Amino acid sequence: MQTRAIPVERDGFIGAVNRGGGCNVSVANVDIHCTGTHTECVGHIDDSGIIITDVCPTGFISASLVSLETEIANETSENYHVPFCDEDRVITKKNLVEKWSGKSPEVLILRTLPNNENKKSLNYDENPAPFFTNDAIDYITHLGVQNLLVDLPSIDKADDGGQLGNHNRFFEKGKTISELLYIPNSVLDGFGFLQIQIPNWGLDAAPSRPIFYPV
Numbered sequence: 062m063q064t065r066a067i068p069v070e071r072d073g074f075i076g077a078v079n080r081g082g083g084c085n086v087s088v089a090n091v092d093i094h095c096t097g098t099h100t101e102c103v104g105h106i107d108d109s110g111i112i113i114t115d116v117c118p119t120g121f122i123s124a125s126l127v128s129l130e131t132e133i134a135n136e137t138s139e140n141y142h143v144p145f146c147d148e149d150r151v152i153t154k155k156n157l158v159e160k161w162s163g164k165s166p167e168v169l170i171l172r173t174l175p176n177n178e179n180k181k182s183l184n185y186d187e188n189p190a191p192f193f194t195n196d197a198i199d200y201i202t203h204l205g206v207q208n209l210l211v212d213l214p215s216i217d218k219a220d221d222g223g224q225l226g227n228h229n230r231f232f233e234k235g236k237t238i239s240e241l242l243y244i245p246n247s248v249l250d251g252f253g254f255l256q257i258q259i260p261n262w263g264l265d266a267a268p269s270r271p272i273f274y275p276v
């Protein structure tokens with residue numbers, strides 16, 4: 062299901078000014094995980110009932126923005142919990158060690174290169190996205206990242222047989238993952254302050270609008 066908004070029609074009322082209604086009133090359907098920037102918590106992968114508003118920071122948090130290249134999966138020695146395909150590309154621990162100091166690690170924003178504007182509308186069913194190796198996620202987890210933000214649809218391969226192996230390696234209560242960001246090239250790598258910004262929705266995830274203020 063795509064994100065869509067339909068005017069309310071009830072008892073002669075139509076919630077669309079351009080169709081004669083007195084105001085615009087829409088019912089929106091949102092496929093949170095598949096259609097746009099969103100932030101999720103451990104409740105995404107377990108039955109704990111933990112919701113995103115329990116754990117998502119509400120104020121400013123200090124963060125690192127790091128850009129890195131992805132690698133051809135079959136050319137790395139790093140591991141993933143299902144076999145790589147020829148076309149798979151991955152973010153590796155090796156990339157992270159080279160590009161990120163690991164300092165101030167609680168909040169990590171990763172931008173994959175090349176950073177084309179088509180990321181805003183790319184169909185990832187037709188253009189499979191890069192994902193993280195298990196080694197990369199273990200490294201991030203080991204360094205203490207609490208809030209991980211990426212411009213990919215998932216930190217896992219789109220179809221890993223339903224295991225969501227990297228999600229399970231990373232998640233515990235208190236942590237969040239934000240996916241499907243778009244980070245303009247005008248925002249440079251480095252330290253800054255971040256607001257994740259979510260609506261007050263009692264679900265495992267919510268649409269989000271992370272704003273990064275470089276310092």
Ligand SMILES: [Zn+2]
Binds near residue numbers: 101
């Ligand atoms: Zn998601």
